[in-house]
Amino acid sequence: PAQLVLTETALMQSIHQLESWNRIFGEKMTLDAILDPPEEREVGQTGGLLNADNDEAIMVEVHRQMAVESGEIIEVESDHDNDDNDNVGDGSLMSRADVIAMCQQLEDGCMQFGDAELSFDLASHLRTFHIHLQREDLLHSKQTSLDQYF
16 A cells, blocks of 8 residues: 555656646546546446457357368358459459369369260350350459559
8 A cells, every 4th residue: 555655646746747837738637537537447347358258259250260261161252342353362262363263174174074964064154154254354454554564
């Protein structure tokens, strides 16, 4: 308690000194208001970050991110998001170029394996989708000048 009293006294002296220098604007706060601000009391009443529900939510999110990184879960972007985004920086989605390459691999696989009639139908649909992706890629590509490379 002696250390507490000394600290409170030093704090009050600092406040009085600031007041004498005209550095306190508005109403001067009491010592209790400085040491126990109402904003901190409100945070404590709502539970803040230190409650069991938050711990559970944090654990679930960490497990989900670990599963995504290990490849157990593949995140898929919803349809209402921007479809122009070809290159995704976070690795959670495939780029248009990746899907085009995958279409080519699947077309080759259809011809190499499986029933001829089913493989031909699937290869035909893949070829149509491949063409659609290439068209979209050309429509959404940006023209660049040679000056940007030098």
